[in-house]
Amino acid sequence: MSEILTPVLPESVADATVATWNKKVGDAVKQDEILVEIETDKVMLEVTAPVDGVLSEILQPEGATVTSSQLLGRVTAGAAAAVAPAAPAPASVPAASSAAEAPASPAVRKMMDEANLSRADVDGSGKNGRILKEDVAATTAKAAPAPVTAAPAPVAPAPVAPKAVAGSREETRVPMTRLRARIAERLLEAKQSTAMLTTFNEVNMKPLMDMRNEYKDAFEKKHNTRLGFMSLFVKAATIALQRFPEINASIDGNDIIYRNYCDIGIAVSSDRGLVVPVLRSAEEMGLADIEAAITAYAKKAQAGKLDMSDLSGGSFTITNGGVFGSLLSTPILNPPQSAILGMHSIQKRPMVDANDNIVVLPMMYIALSYDHRIVDGKGAVTFLKTIKELVENPVRILLDV
Structure with missing residues (x-):
């Protein structure tokens, strides 16, 4: 055993x-x-x-x-x-088959068909078990009262149906899953144990969208993965994190832990709740590697196959509420990290260009929530402005300038 x-x-x-x-x-x-x-x-x-x-x-x-x-x-x-042997059902087959093969005349078979009876339903009283008309009539007479007495039974529950249709005020209590309880605990912890503040900016997505439209087919053909916006935001974030190390740091007691690597957590929605798998050393990854890793994590999250190693650690998090239509939000920190970047939906809005002309551009609001205990307002605003500048001029991401 x-x-x-x-x-x-x-x-x-x-x-x-x-x-x-x-x-x-x-x-x-x-x-x-x-x-x-x-x-x-x-x-x-x-x-x-x-x-x-x-x-x-x-x-x-x-x-x-x-x-x-x-x-x-x-x-x-x-x-x-x-x-396996615990299936002696075949033993009963010969008896049923012999009853089914009991002799009956064409007229008797017609009566049985009209009464919706099989030969196994009728006991033949004739010679060699032959089924007679009287046998069919007797069986039909026995079965006839049953539907009459059974008919009222289904009627009884009928009055209950209108309550459900009218809209009941029922309540259902179900235990919270461990993941949902942990999410609630960590979000409450973030609100209570950090001095969280959020700063906002907006990004002109047209240059990035133009570049993507021009190269997405060639990119997918070469790397066998789609070119999305998330990989470019991840690369922009790694560049900005290296310029502003306090955004990539965390508080441990009275100490501040600074990191020379960028482990970027990507918030992924699943049927069980929000999970944040981590891209290790994202600053060393190419765009194709990032896109492939994010796709793999999303599939694993939906299938419930994420490992503990996929979720542990992380020095900075990116969440994209725009995939659900969010125009603007204040993302909550993922402790012990000191900041989280929020992306939102892209919407066309009238904007004033450098020549004071009003043009329609695809714009995205971005948000940075940060722990004010370790990150000053100037650093947070400048960090978010750096993200904006890199995304609005994607060549700077490739050149790191």
């Missing part, structure tokens, strides 16, 4: 919750087949069958809180074959 154990949880995760058992006791399982899903406050962990056999015992039901290496259940190895 093999044991099913909770995976070893990271140091930052004290316990987890049994989310879903994909098998029931007595079900046959195959080695490496997913038996149970464990939910932590960051990711979903899949526990697979250690051997071929039968799930013989479940010790921790759905909703139970478990710790590292805790016993979840047991699999009886090699017992799958014992389950």
Whole structure:
């Protein structure tokens, strides 16, 4: 008998919750087949069958809180074959088939068809079990009263339906998932433990859009990935972070930790909630590498396949509410980071150009929320202005000027 154990949880995760058992006791399982899903406050962990056999015992039901290496259940190895013979249904087939093949004349078969009866429904009283007209009539007479008495039953629940249609005032209470509880905890922590402030600017997206439209096909053909706006904002952010190191720093007690690398967290929406996978050393990545990594993270997030290593760390975060239509927002910090960049939807607006002419341009509001304990207003505003200048002149991103 093999044991099913909770995976070893990271140091930052004290316990987890049994989310879903994909098998029931007595079900046959195959080695490496997913038996149970464990939910932590960051990711979903899949526990697979250690051997071929039968799930013989479940010790921790759905909703139970478990710790590292805790016993979840047991699999009886090699017992799958014992389950298979438990299907003696074919033994009843000969009896049914013999009844179905009971002799009947064409007239009797017509009566049976009109009464919606099969030969197995009628007991033949004739020679060798032959079905007679009287047998069909008797069976029909027995069955006839049933629909009459059964008919009123479905009518009883009918008065309930109008309440649902009219709009009931029902309430449904469901437990908060670990991820949602953790998100709530961290957002509240950010509001209570930081001196958070937000500054705004707006970006003319036309130069970036023109460059993308010109080179997107060639880019995709060469790198096998689409050219989006996020990769260019990531590169602009890494350049700006290296110029303003306090934005890339964090507070640890009475110390400030400065980093010479840029681990950029990209906020990704999933069915379970908001997750922030991290691009490690993004300053060394090319645009194609960034786009491919973001696409891979998005797919893993939707499938619930993100690992703890994908989400840990991060020195700066970028979130794009524009994909949902947000025009302007104040993003909340992702502790212990000291800043977060918010992108928004692109909208055409009348703007005044350098020659004082009014032109229609695709504009995006960008926002930088920052911890005022470590970042001064001048640094935050200048950092955001640098992002604006780099995006409005994409060549500067490539030349780092």
